[in-house]
Amino acid sequence: MNQDRSLRRLVRREIHSSRATASVLTASVLAVVFLWLALESVLALLRDNPVLASPGQLGHWLAGVPDKTIPAGLVATGAGLAVLGLVLLAAATAGGRRSRHAFHSDRSAVVVDDEVIASAVSRRARLSAGLAPGQVTTTVSKRAVRVQVRPTSGVAVDRDAIGTAVHDELAAYSLDRRITPTIHVSKEGALGQ
Structure with missing residues (x-):
């Protein structure tokens, strides 16, 4: 083999x-x-x-x-x-599937939990928008990543910049299965962040 x-x-x-x-x-x-x-x-x-x-x-x-x-x-x-x-x-x-994704690697088998991917994507989106840690949440499913951004009240965020940052973060992982991100910016802002 x-x-x-x-x-x-x-x-x-x-x-x-x-x-x-x-x-x-x-x-x-x-x-x-x-x-x-x-x-x-x-x-x-x-x-x-x-x-x-x-x-x-x-x-x-x-x-x-x-x-x-x-x-x-x-x-x-x-x-x-x-x-x-x-x-x-x-x-x-039925194919039972765990909440994990595989990274492409020529040398070894790399499997990462979806929560780890969600945390990294949230951090990257948060840093690109200049937000506090609790203002960005991410969920990862089998084929999709959903990023929920809650901006600071009265301060606009650049949705395209967040989308680019999320795309770059996911591209850096070389996942074996393509997952598409969606960015949702909440209309209600966070106070005092």
């Missing part, structure tokens, strides 16, 4: 969340149920007393469920099982 391929694999493992917990939990529940059914079957073959119910008792109970249960209960149970199935299917197929 060459170095580029292993670096890509490492980055992917850091950016995407594992499904191991859901898989182990589902497999454990199913294993307990099947082991219990196997135990009950062996006890029935040995003509011993069942732990909970023999296979014959379970079959008789299952055959009588439609007659002994109100239709709304059957519908609710079916809907609950369908929702559980959809949740398990979504957990299995």
Whole structure:
């Protein structure tokens, strides 16, 4: 396996969340149920007393469920099982993504948390506009950066200068996936900043 391929694999493992917990939990529940059914079957073959119910008792109970249960209960149970199935299917197929981005590097795998990127972008925007630390907040998502600027009351800020500073900051990171910044300057200013 060459170095580029292993670096890509490492980055992917850091950016995407594992499904191991859901898989182990589902497999454990199913294993307990099947082991219990196997135990009950062996006890029935040995003509011993069942732990909970023999296979014959379970079959008789299952055959009588439609007659002994109100239709709304059957519908609710079916809907609950369908929702559980959809949740398990979504957990299995949906790509779980952590709030991280990868930087392009020829030598190593570099993964940075979105909060770190947001902090750096906020600092750069704040310094370019000459604002206090609490006046610029940034949120980073999978494909977007949103910069919220709250200027000092009565003092205008240059939105284009902030946009250029944010673009330069993001370009310096060489992110593996392009994220587009949006700058929003609040109409309400901050007092005494």
